[in-house]
Amino acid sequence: MKVQMRFQKILALVSLIIGALTILLAITFMSGDLAGIMYYVNEEIDEGVTAFGYLAQSFCNTMLTIGIIYLLCTVTLFITDTNKRRNYYITNYISTGLAAVSALVASVFGLIMVSILLGKFSGLNWEELTPIFEMMSDTETGTGAPMVYNNPTMFIISYVLLILPLLDVAALILNLVWKIKLMKGEKALLEQGFVKEVA
Numbered sequence: 001m002k003v004q005m006r007f008q009k010i011l012a013l014v015s016l017i018i019g020a021l022t023i024l025l026a027i028t029f030m031s032g033d034l035a036g037i038m039y040y041v042n043e044e045i046d047e048g049v050t051a052f053g054y055l056a057q058s059f060c061n062t063m064l065t066i067g068i069i070y071l072l073c074t075v076t077l078f079i080t081d082t083n084k085r086r087n088y089y090i091t092n093y094i095s096t097g098l099a100a101v102s103a104l105v106a107s108v109f110g111l112i113m114v115s116i117l118l119g120k121f122s123g124l125n126w127e128e129l130t131p132i133f134e135m136m137s138d139t140e141t142g143t144g145a146p147m148v149y150n151n152p153t154m155f156i157i158s159y160v161l162l163i164l165p166l167l168d169v170a171a172l173i174l175n176l177v178w179k180i181k182l183m184k185g186e187k188a189l190l191e192q193g194f195v196k197e198v199a
Helices: 001-030 031-038 046-079 090-122 126-141 153-193
Strands: none
Touching: 001 046, 001 153, 031 046, 046 090, 046 126, 090 153
16 A cells, blocks of 8 residues: 555656646747747748648647646645545545546647647648748848758657656556555455555
């Protein structure tokens, strides 16, 4: 039981951190090179960039809402003492379920949308757009060093961050099954008159 108790404390904290990272992703997704694309190119220059920009902004707004809900659901793990309670009650099952479902929604929605956005991003006409970016970066920085806008780094970071909530779901379910098994084992020992720590 002691090992499981330690695990559930760590898991609640990790879930909280992953929820916060989901919000951070929503806030920072349209930054750096992606923000530069939208800053330099408008609908008159390239409709594909504009369509990408609107979809990306919609993704960020929705992801921010989902991320906040996810974070609030992980906070309920602490409110209901799911992180430190020896025996779970109905509120602990509810808070664990809410945290797991919100993590699943955040991950699935995020992974689908990032994949769609990456497809649109990869489909942009970079041969036509590169001279515009080079001209703008020369004017703005005065260095003559063109910025690279067809950089998929943010998408890779997004994929990594969005897999974390899936791992969180798996860990929450594993912890719940483990807890139920230990509670049943402890109850059986108590009924037999033993006051003994369950492994």
